[in-house]
Amino acid sequence: MVPASWAAAVAGVMFAVGVLGVLTRRSALVVFMCVELMLNAANLTFLAYARQWGNMDGHAIAFFVMAVAAAEAAVGLAVMIAVFRTRGTLNVDEVDIMKN
Amino acid sequence: MTAAQVFFIVFAALMLLASFGVVVAKNQVYAAMSLVVSMFFLAAIYALLSADTLAILQVLVYAGAIMVLFLFVIMLLSIEEKPRLPFLQSISPVRVLSVLAGAVLAVALVAASLNAGTKAVVKSVQSQNGDWVVTFDHSPFRGSLYASSPLGEGVGAESRFEVLSVGMQVPPQHLIRPLGALPKVGEVVTLSPGVSAVQPRFGTLSELGTLMYSRYLLPFEVTSLLLLVAIVGAVVVAKERI
Numbered sequence: 001m002v003p004a005s006w007a008a009a010v011a012g013v014m015f016a017v018g019v020l021g022v023l024t025r026r027s028a029l030v031v032f033m034c035v036e037l038m039l040n041a042a043n044l045t046f047l048a049y050a051r052q053w054g055n056m057d058g059h060a061i062a063f064f065v066m067a068v069a070a071a072e073a074a075v076g077l078a079v080m081i082a083v084f085r086t087r088g089t090l091n092v093d094e095v096d097i098m099k100n
Numbered sequence: 101m102t103a104a105q106v107f108f109i110v111f112a113a114l115m116l117l118a119s120f121g122v123v124v125a126k127n128q129v130y131a132a133m134s135l136v137v138s139m140f141f142l143a144a145i146y147a148l149l150s151a152d153t154l155a156i157l158q159v160l161v162y163a164g165a166i167m168v169l170f171l172f173v174i175m176l177l178s179i180e181e182k183p184r185l186p187f188l189q190s191i192s193p194v195r196v197l198s199v200l201a202g203a204v205l206a207v208a209l210v211a212a213s214l215n216a217g218t219k220a221v222v223k224s225v226q227s228q229n230g231d232w233v234v235t236f237d238h239s240p241f242r243g244s245l246y247a248s249s250p251l252g253e254g255v256g257a258e259s260r261f262e263v264l265s266v267g268m269q270v271p272p273q274h275l276i277r278p279l280g281a282l283p284k285v286g287e288v289v290t291l292s293p294g295v296s297a298v299q300p301r302f303g304t305l306s307e308l309g310t311l312m313y314s315r316y317l318l319p320f321e322v323t324s325l326l327l328l329v330a331i332v333g334a335v336v337v338a339k340e341r342i
Contacts, residue, residue: 002108002148005213010112012209014119020202021123024195029174033122033135040142051149054298059308060316062154066161067323071330073166077173078334084177
């Protein structure tokens with residue numbers, strides 16, 4: 001059997017990789033993919049501890065996280081299409097109208 | 101080490117490699133394909149954790165739906181990417197700080213996960229009908245829904261024991277089986293839950309479905325509303341003229 005702490009450690013590294021991507025990449029699409037990575041790391045933790053405690057509630061939460069991630073992907077990509085249409089770029093450094 | 105643990109290590113290594121590929125990929129399409137690989141290996145890990153239904157859902161939702169959406173948008177927008185700077189010129193203080201922050205976060209999360217045991221102080225030790233009953237100042241086993249025994253184990257300076265069951269009293273009484281010396285009152289022990297064998301129905305679609313339509317009925321319905329709003333919202337935002 002796989003100890004839950006191993007899975008939690010893997011999820012921790014995965015989350016950190018996601019954070020790294022969000023901080024370093026400039027393309028909004030790749031930043032979005034890294035957010036998906038972070039969501040999945042959280043899901044992995046839920047499932048690992050659900051397994052450890054023999055309790056299905058973690059599965060229910062992971063299910064809802066997946067549904068929310070799907071909704072978020074649909075709306076987020078639509079926003080990106082709209083931004084690209086008006087500004088011609090998806091570089092997060094150049095889309096900075098709220099900075100000034 | 102069991103076969104499941106070996107598979108877990110292999111899948112986890114490949115999954116983390118693919119996740120890292122998302123971050124370092126030169127091209128957005130490569131990043132998307134890396135994410136697909138990562139999600140597939142994650143589904144394999146879910147299957148190892150007895151989450152059969154969610155493993156299949158993971159493949160369907162991520163590899164099937166979300167990734168197609170990503171690739172669709174990447175190809176629809178046909179973004180021309182700027183040529184990348186050579187590695188040395190691309191180093192900026194912000195980037196160095198980001199990498200440092202990521203590394204610190206990874207180390208902290210891994211350290212926290214691997215030290216998951218709970219320290220507890222032994223409050224009383226009694227003999228009861230030939231068994232040993234122990235109470236702690238707090239316990240990870242309180243309110244445990246475990247069906248199998250042992251629940252886990254405790255290790256102190258000299259003592260070592262298995263926790264067989266936990267009662268519903270306040271404070272809860274733990275039935276233990278000593279593996280070494282008996283715990284003494286006032287001793288600090290590390291309690292860690294064991295990984296028990298789960299029921300055969302754990303993680304199956306019927307079990308998840310029962311949960312969805314009983315305890316989580318309201319969140320389930322709200323989620324369906326959320327998805328409807330997301331569909332309509334995506335069309336409204338992305339369409340030029342309605």
